[in-house]
Every structure is written in C-alpha cells, then in structure tokens.
Amino acid sequence: MGKTVLLAHGGGGQQTQDLIANVFQAHFANPLFTADDAAVLKIEQTKLAFSTDGFIVSPYKFPGGDIGKLSICGTVNDLACMGARPLWITCAFILEEGFELSDLEMIAASMAKTAEEAQVKIVAGDTKVANHGHVDKIFITTSGIGQIEVENHPAGHKAQPSDAIIVSGDIGRHGAAILLAREKFDIEAEITSDCAPLCGLVEKIMPYSPHIHVIRDATRGGVGTVLYEIAAQSKVGIRLKTQDIPVAPSVHGLCQMLGLDPLYLACEGRLVLFVTQDMAPKVVDLLKSTTYGQNAAIIGYVDGAQKPGSVVLETAIGATTILPRPTGELLPRIC
Amino acid sequence: MGKTVLLAHGGGGQQTQDLIANVFQAHFANPLFTADDAAVLKIEQTKLAFSTDGFIVSPYKFPGGDIGKLSICGTVNDLACMGARPLWITCAFILEEGFELSDLEMIAASMAKTAEEAQVKIVAGDTKVANHGHVDKIFITTSGIGQIEVENHPAGHKAQPSDAIIVSGDIGRHGAAILLAREKFDIEAEITSDCAPLCGLVEKIMPYSPHIHVIRDATRGGVGTVLYEIAAQSKVGIRLKTQDIPVAPSVHGLCQMLGLDPLYLACEGRLVLFVTQDMAPKVVDLLKSTTYGQNAAIIGYVDGAQKPGSVVLETAIGATTILPRPTGELLPRIC
Numbered sequence: 234m235g236k237t238v239l240l241a242h243g244g245g246g247q248q249t250q251d252l253i254a255n256v257f258q259a260h261f262a263n264p265l266f267t268a269d270d271a272a273v274l275k276i277e278q279t280k281l282a283f284s285t286d287g288f289i290v291s292p293y294k295f296p297g298g299d300i301g302k303l304s305i306c307g308t309v310n311d312l313a314c315m316g317a318r319p320l321w322i323t324c325a326f327i328l329e330e331g332f333e334l335s336d337l338e339m340i341a342a343s344m345a346k347t348a349e350e351a352q353v354k355i356v357a358g359d360t361k362v363a364n365h366g367h368v369d370k371i372f373i374t375t376s377g378i379g380q381i382e383v384e385n386h387p388a389g390h391k392a393q394p395s396d397a398i399i400v401s402g403d404i405g406r407h408g409a410a411i412l413l414a415r416e417k418f419d420i421e422a423e424i425t426s427d428c429a430p431l432c433g434l435v436e437k438i439m440p441y442s443p444h445i446h447v448i449r450d451a452t453r454g455g456v457g458t459v460l461y462e463i464a465a466q467s468k469v470g471i472r473l474k475t476q477d478i479p480v481a482p483s484v485h486g487l488c489q490m491l492g493l494d495p496l497y498l499a500c501e502g503r504l505v506l507f508v509t510q511d512m513a514p515k516v517v518d519l520l521k522s523t524t525y526g527q528n529a530a531i532i533g534y535v536d537g538a539q540k541p542g543s544v545v546l547e548t549a550i551g552a553t554t555i556l557p558r559p560t561g562e563l564l565p566r567i568c
Numbered sequence: 569m570g571k572t573v574l575l576a577h578g579g580g581g582q583q584t585q586d587l588i589a590n591v592f593q594a595h596f597a598n599p600l601f602t603a604d605d606a607a608v609l610k611i612e613q614t615k616l617a618f619s620t621d622g623f624i625v626s627p628y629k630f631p632g633g634d635i636g637k638l639s640i641c642g643t644v645n646d647l648a649c650m651g652a653r654p655l656w657i658t659c660a661f662i663l664e665e666g667f668e669l670s671d672l673e674m675i676a677a678s679m680a681k682t683a684e685e686a687q688v689k690i691v692a693g694d695t696k697v698a699n700h701g702h703v704d705k706i707f708i709t710t711s712g713i714g715q716i717e718v719e720n721h722p723a724g725h726k727a728q729p730s731d732a733i734i735v736s737g738d739i740g741r742h743g744a745a746i747l748l749a750r751e752k753f754d755i756e757a758e759i760t761s762d763c764a765p766l767c768g769l770v771e772k773i774m775p776y777s778p779h780i781h782v783i784r785d786a787t788r789g790g791v792g793t794v795l796y797e798i799a800a801q802s803k804v805g806i807r808l809k810t811q812d813i814p815v816a817p818s819v820h821g822l823c824q825m826l827g828l829d830p831l832y833l834a835c836e837g838r839l840v841l842f843v844t845q846d847m848a849p850k851v852v853d854l855l856k857s858t859t860y861g862q863n864a865a866i867i868g869y870v871d872g873a874q875k876p877g878s879v880v881l882e883t884a885i886g887a888t889t890i891l892p893r894p895t896g897e898l899l900p901r902i903c
Contacts, residue, residue, distance in 0.1 A: 245789035246894035268801060269724045270646035270784060271619030273716065276611070284606035285658035285711055287696045289703070311605035323620035325709040327662075361622045364900055367704040368624070374660040376620055376711030381608065389604050449605060454580035466603060559581035565699055
C-alpha cells in the first residue's frame with residue numbers, strides 16, 4: 234500500500250477502500266462498524282447525549298498520548314459530563330497528502346485501545362485527503378452518542394449555592410506537556426498529559442446523581458475557564474481556596490518559571506464537579522478509588538455572598554483576589 | 569468582533585463564546601442547541617442511524633452551493649440512504665486564522681437554511697482555529713443521527729438479481745461545477761452543483777421499503793464508484809444501458825471536451841437505488857414528483873448472467889463493454 238497517504242486515498246475509490254480495510258477496519262473491527270453510509274444502532278434508552286469535537290493538536294504525539302487517544306477521550310468525556318454512558322463513536326480524518334501511513338496506523342491503534350478502555354464502539358468514519366500544505370498533517374473529528382440512564386442529568390446551569398467544587402485530579406498537565414513538547418525552553422521536566430477517558434469515573438459516582446449538579450471536563454481553557462462558564466450559566470459566585478487546588482510539583486515549577494497560571498492550563502482528563510456539600514466528601518472518596526481520580530480534591534464552593542458570574546481566589550493567608558477572566562489563546566492547537 | 573477569525577476564537581475563552589453567540593447560535597438557534605458538552609435528546613425509535621462526514625471542498629463557494637450547504641446535505645443524505653429520518657446534526661469547524669467572519673456568517677446561514685429544508689436540528693458544535701497556513705481556510709465535519717422507522721432498512725449488501733437500478737437525476741453536476749470553478753479552462757458552461765438534501769425524496773418512497781433494497785448517494789466517486797461498491801457488497805453483476813443514463817447537455821459537453829466519464833464525476837444530490845423490477849416504475853414516478861428527483865431514470869439492472877462484482881455497459885447499438893474500475897482521484901477536495 235506504499236508508505237504515505239496519497240490524494241487517491243481520499244478519492245473514494247479503490248485506494249480509499251484499501252486504506253479503510255488495512256488501517257481503520259483492522260483496528261476498529263467490531264460488528265457495528267459500517268460499510269454503508271451510516272451505522273445502524275439499537276438503543277435501550279430514549280434519552281441520548283450527542284456531542285462532537287475536532288482535534289488539531291500539534292505535535293500529534295506528545296508525552297502521555299497522541300491525537301488518536303485525545304480524540305476518543307475528548308468525546309467520551311463530553312458525553313460522560315452529561316451523565317451519559319458513552320456507546321458509539323464516529324471519526325472523520327482529514328489527512329495531508331504525504332502523511333506517513335505508519336503514523337496513521339499508530340494513531341488508529343491508539344484510538345482502538347482508548348475506545349476499548351472506555352467501552353465505546355467506533356461505528357462509522359470518513360477520510361478526506363488534502364493536498365500537501367492544505368492541512369497540517371492530521372486532524373480528527375469525533376462524534377459520540379451516549380445513553381442517559383439517570384432521571385436528573387448534570388448540566389452547566391444547575392450549580393446551587395453552597396455546592397462544593399471538586400476537581401478529579403491535579404490540573405494543567407495536558408497544557409504543560411504540549412508546551413514542553415512544542416517549544417524549546419531547555420527545561421528538564423517530566424510532565425505527561427493527563428489525557429484519559431473519564432467515563433468509568435463518572436459511572437462510579439452516578440448513583441449519587443441527584444447530588445451532582447454539574448460535571449464538566451476542563452479542556453483547552455483549563456479549570457479557570459470552566460469555572461467562569463459555570464458561574465455564568467448557573468448565575469452564581471464561586472470561591473476557590475488556592476492552597477487546596479492540586480497541582481503537580483513539575484507543573485507548578487513550570488508555571489513559576491514561565492509566569493503561567495495552572496488554572497488556565499488545559500487538561501484532557503480532569504473533571505470539575507459541583508456537588509451538594511453533604512455528599513462532596515463521599516464523591517471525593519469514590520473518585521479517589523479510581524485510576525484517574527486519585528488526586529481528587531474539594532477546591533472551593535459556590536458562595537452566595539459573591540456576585541453571580543464571579544470567581545474569587547482565597548489565598549493561604551486569607552486574602553481574596555478576583556481570578557482574572559479567561560481571554561485569548563494561551564497556546565493554539567492544544568487539542 | 570473584528571472582521572477575521574483570530575487564534576483566540578479557538579482558545580475556548582471569551583472570544584470563543586462571542587463567536588458561538590454571534591455567528592453560530594444566531595443562525596442555528598433552536599431549543600436543543602446545547603451550551604453544555606453534549607446535547608440531550610429524546611428519541612421515539614430505538615433503531616438509529618449514525619453517520620459522519622468531513623468536508624474540505626475547494627473553492628468553498630461554488631455555483632449551486634457552498635461548504636455549509638454541502639456539509640448538511642452530505643450527512644442528511646447518508647442518513648436518508650439507510651432509510652432513516654434525519655433528526656439531529658452536530659458540526660465541528662476547523663478555521664484558518666484570518667478567515668473572513670463575513671464568509672463564516674454566510675456559511676452558517678447556508679447551513680441553517682439547508683437544515684431547515686431538511687427538517688434537522690443543529691444541536692451541538694465545536695470550533696478550532698489553526699494558525700495561518702496550517703489549514704486551508706475552512707473545513708467542516710458534520711455528524712448526524714436519524715431514526716429508522718421501517719422494518720427492513722436498505723443497505724449496500726441487499727441488491728438482488730433482476731433489481732432495477734435507478735438514479736434520482738442527471739449525474740455528475742457537482743464534479744463538473746467544482747472543476748469549472750477551480751480550473752481555468754476558458755470554457756463557457758452554465759453548470760451548477762446538484763448539491764441538495766434528499767431526505768424528502770427518500771421519505772416519499774419509504775412506504776415501498778420492502779421493495780427498495782439499496783439506496784446510496786453518489787458522492788465523490790460518482791455513480792460508477794457506487795455501482796462497483798454495491799456490486800462487491802451484494803456479490804452481484806450489474807448491467808447499465810448507456811443511453812438511459814441522464815446527463816445534462818452542458819455536463820456531457822464538458823466531459824467530451826476533457827475526456828471525462830460522467831459516471832465518475834461527483835454528485836452531491838443524487839441517489840442510486842436498487843429496487844425490485846415490478847416496483848421500479850412506481851418508484852421512478854414518485855421520485856419525479858419531487859423537487860430534486862425530476863430527472864429520475866432506470867439506468868440498468870442486476871444481471872444474473874454477469875460475474876459478481878462486475879459492472880458492464882451496453883451501448884445504444886447493443887455492444888457491451890466493462891466499465892473501467894474506479895481508481896485514484898479525479899479531483900482532490902471535491903467535497
């Protein structure tokens with residue numbers, strides 16, 4: 234089949250069939266994977282979650298993951314944040330003419346492995362090839378369907394006064410890992426992305442769903458952006474305790490050196506949760522019992538005394554400052 | 569908001585929110601459009617069709633359509649081909665830094681208009697921005713869910729011996745239109761793309777679904793590629809009557825001049841159907857009663873005397889030749 238992606242691989246003819254058979258079907262094999270225009274699926278529940286996400290991360294391989302793993306995690310996590318059990322994924326590839334087929338195979342294998350861990354099936358796909366220079370190597374868009382089994386699913390507008398705010402682990406590792414992988418800082422730091430599928434973690438806590446008002450994954454804008462979004466959607470004020478926010482020492486060090494705020498570094502495997510105060514310790518314990526939630530912590534609460542839409546930080550010595558609002562891009566092509 | 573797309577529009581912060589509010593929500597407004605990570609949807613049927621398609625067409629505006637219209641039609645048509653009623657669409661944009669916001673607005677308006685015609689709701693989306701030169705202007709990936717209401721849905725492996733083969737209109741107009749829009753041939757020809765949503769057309773014929781074995785939309789590879797796919801999937805031989813294949817005079821003229829075969833020119837609003845011989849005239853009549861099916865015609869049949877997987881052409885004088893197999897790319901970035 235040659236060693237690189239050709240324009241003909243996107244032409245819809247025999248070479249496209251070969252690419253699908255040799256790379257995608259080989260890795261994504263499952264009885265639902267369609268040879269037709271759409272996958273036909275049977276669902277038990279009538280309440281669905283439906284989401285899409287495009288991935289253009291550069292570099293497409295990084296410590297702790299690659300664009301393939303990221304593209305599955307991103308959509309799986311978006312579904313999980315609605316309290317849904319992710320079931321099916323589609324993936325659309327846009328490839329640059331000349332892209333190495335061995336790398337495409339590595340990415341497909343990574344997608345298949347992540348899908349298996351998340352217990353989702355890849356059921357349909359699409360491949361387009363653009364001329365050299367018209368797309369930077371590889372972009373992947375995944376879409377997913379999940380079924381919602383709970384009566385009251387979490388949503389961004391459901392935060393309540395006095396809710397505890399939980400993060401499911403130390404923050405900012407994805408952003409820090411991409412920054413180090415891309416730029417030449419001469420900094421020696423062992424930082425791997427937190428990129429991970431979080432549906433198992435959500436499944437664990439969903440029995441307590443009436444108490445879980447909001448779940449959101451902190452992705453490109455980091456935890457700070459998510460908190461401002463939820464403060465606005467739920468029309469509440471938020472108070473964070475700076476010293477309770479888990480940050481890995483290596484990420485902390487990098488932020489100090491570069492003048493960055495870990496609250497605005499991207500994560501790809503971290504949830505932000507708003508949970509009733511009485512149930513919050515139980516939820517943290519459950520999160521800590523999972524692979525990806527071991528550093529879960531309560532980092533603040535919804536503060537009725539704060540202006541709706543605001544996020545304030547309380548420092549270790551009790552001083553209070555306003556968290557700067559998210560704006561602009563810290564780093565393009567982070568995900 | 570400025571006049572062009574900035575990297576910050578893809579950063580996930582305030583500018584991303586502004587772009588969503590001012591361009592996408594403004595055009596896609598409907599109660600299901602989500603501000604959360606996934607849209608929450610209620611479905612009546614438990615049998616779904618789920619499909620995805622990436623669009624990288626160049627130029628992104630062409631006679632008869634644009635990438636926005638195309639991106640809705642493509643996914644709507646893929647769902648319709650499974651006999652499904654398209655319900656919901658997600659769209660993921662990958663934009664080049666510097667892209668004109670007025671063009672993005674034109675594209676969003678075009679998507680909204682096409683979605684309305686097809687009676688689908690755009691329920692979720694994603695926007696990424698890549699640096700100048702990392703993506704050529706605009707790529708859109710749409711995904712869709714449809715509900716399947718019939719017992720026996722059509723599929724590519726269901727063609728039967730003696731089935732009549734129908735096309736829903738004259739073929740090759742999308743490919744011809746893009747070719748003329750892109751290249752400088754000094755050819756004066758009025759050719760508009762056939763780009764159209766075909767769900768209404770499928771809905772019209774679905775009452776006869778037990779007789780409709782295969783429906784597929786002939787896209788980038790043209791009708792010839794679809795016929796070879798179905799011949800392989802259904803393990804049947806196909807015989808076409810050359811003089812019965814509808815081709816617009818302008819497309820015919822262009823093909824003569826450039827040495828192209830209209831059977832291998834892309835369509836974006838044409839179905840290929842395999843229907844029991846007794847019911848085929850009725851299906852053609854129903855197709856002809858629709859806006860996009862006026863030139864529907866029976867172009868051949870499944871021929872038990874032919875080798876499975878083969879497609880042969882019968883000329884007006886009765887001679888028989890093998891249709892050359894589809895291979896390579898006629899034109900990159902056709903859709």
